[in-house]
Amino acid sequence: MDVGILLLLLSLLKIATIPYSVSDPSDEACLTHLSKSLQDPTNKLDNWTQTNFAKPCDAASTSYLKGATCNNGRIYRLSLNNLNLKGTIPPFISNCTNLQALDLSSNSLTGPIPSDLQSLVNLAVLNLSSNQLDGEIPPQLTLCAYLNIIDLHNNRLTGPIPQQLGLLVRLSAFDVSNNRLSGPIPSSLANRTGNLPRFNATSFLGNKDLYGYPLPPLKSKGLSVLAIVGIGLGSGLASLVLSFTGVCIWLKVSERKMAIEEGKVSHLMPDY
Numbered sequence: 250m251d252v253g254i255l256l257l258l259l260s261l262l263k264i265a266t267i268p269y270s271v272s273d274p275s276d277e278a279c280l281t282h283l284s285k286s287l288q289d290p291t292n293k294l295d296n297w298t299q300t301n302f303a304k305p306c307d308a309a310s311t312s313y314l315k316g317a318t319c320n321n322g323r324i325y326r327l328s329l330n331n332l333n334l335k336g337t338i339p340p341f342i343s344n345c346t347n348l349q350a351l352d353l354s355s356n357s358l359t360g361p362i363p364s365d366l367q368s369l370v371n372l373a374v375l376n377l378s379s380n381q382l383d384g385e386i387p388p389q390l391t392l393c394a395y396l397n398i399i400d401l402h403n404n405r406l407t408g409p410i411p412q413q414l415g416l417l418v419r420l421s422a423f424d425v426s427n428n429r430l431s432g433p434i435p436s437s438l439a440n441r442t443g444n445l446p447r448f449n450a451t452s453f454l455g456n457k458d459l460y461g462y463p464l465p466p467l468k469s470k471g472l473s474v475l476a477i478v479g480i481g482l483g484s485g486l487a488s489l490v491l492s493f494t495g496v497c498i499w500l501k502v503s504e505r506k507m508a509i510e511e512g513k514v515s516h517l518m519p520d521y
């Protein structure tokens with residue numbers, strides 16, 4: 250019994266003293282799925298091979314993988330911006346459980362932002378700007394309590410801005426401009442209480458159906474609707490007038506023709 254416990258303790262000690270550079274199964278799952286989901290047509294992802302996914306960090310905690318940074322033997326930053334990448338963001342990105350910064354900006358990624366990002370409890374930076382991502386902004390991002398940067402500008406995101414995102418007290422940069430978002434701008438972001446930074450119109454511009462403070466009031470839209478109705482009515486009236494004058498001219502012409510014909514006829518007719 251005692252010997253058993255001792256052996257158990259010894260083996261635990263052995264596990265604890267294994268150096269950092271040993272593979273982490275969740276990082277391996279994360280990197281493997283990420284590499285499968287991404288297409289790299291210009292071969293920018295140096296060293297992104299299965300052997301390196303099993304052991305992405307060396308003893309000095311630097312990564313072998315292009316764009317990856319390690320800390321204590323775990324992947325903690327992925328900066329794969331501007332690499333001509335295509336494909337989608339796999340839900341398994343959440344297996345990189347120590348991830349602090351995810352920057353996939355300025356690529357050609359498609360598909361949704363996986364709500365599984367919610368399990369990245371250390372995530373502080375999320376930059377997915379300038380891609381072709383669609384679907385809605387997952388409200389679950391609120392569970393990443395350390396988020397201080399959310400940059401999703403220049404995508405094709407639809408739906409509302411989740412008002413829960415206002416609960417992220419560390420948020421210092423928020424940009425969802427140039428998407429296809431709709432609905433009211435949550436005051437939890439635009440008119441935050443206390444000393445929390447507020448996000449101005451720059452964060453929200455370029456979304457056709459988004460409205461409310463701090464965007465300028467929708468007056469221009471109302472006017473343009475009026476203008477369209479006006480143009481419609483105006484052109485309707487114009488075509489009515491045009492066709493009326495057309496009919497008039499036709500009537501006049503045929504009247505004159507008839508008169509001439511009549512004249513001819515009367516000319517041929519013998520005078521009594």
Ligand SMILES: *[C@@H]1O[C@H](CO)[C@@H](O)[C@H](O)[C@H]1NC(C)=O
Nearest residue numbers: 274275276278341343344368
């Ligand atoms: C990866 O994440 C999924 C879902 O969150 C989980 O079921 C799976 O066990 C994880 N895999 C590893 C190797 O941690």
Ligand SMILES: *[C@@H]1O[C@H](CO)[C@@H](O)[C@H](O)[C@H]1NC(C)=O
Nearest residue numbers: 295296301312313314315316
């Ligand atoms: C690729 O990995 C090798 C070791 O496997 C390393 O020496 C090299 O610096 C890595 N290249 C990049 C671009 O990180």
Ligand SMILES: *[C@@H]1O[C@H](CO)[C@@H](O)[C@H](O)[C@H]1NC(C)=O
Nearest residue numbers: 330354355376378398400422
């Ligand atoms: C996100 O990445 C782009 C470059 O790809 C950069 O211009 C932008 O400043 C980043 N956003 C933030 C908030 O740092």
Ligand SMILES: *[C@@H]1O[C@H](CO)[C@@H](O)[C@H](O)[C@H]1NC(C)=O
Nearest residue numbers: 436439440441442461462463
């Ligand atoms: C911002 O919030 C305050 C109260 O918290 C309110 O009085 C004010 O009208 C709000 N401003 C806008 C533009 O919504």
Ligand SMILES: *[C@@H]1O[C@H](CO)[C@@H](O)[C@H](O)[C@H]1NC(C)=O
Nearest residue numbers: 421446447448449450451452
């Ligand atoms: C919005 O705020 C940013 C700083 O967060 C500032 O650089 C920019 O000039 C502001 N824009 C407007 C329209 O107020």
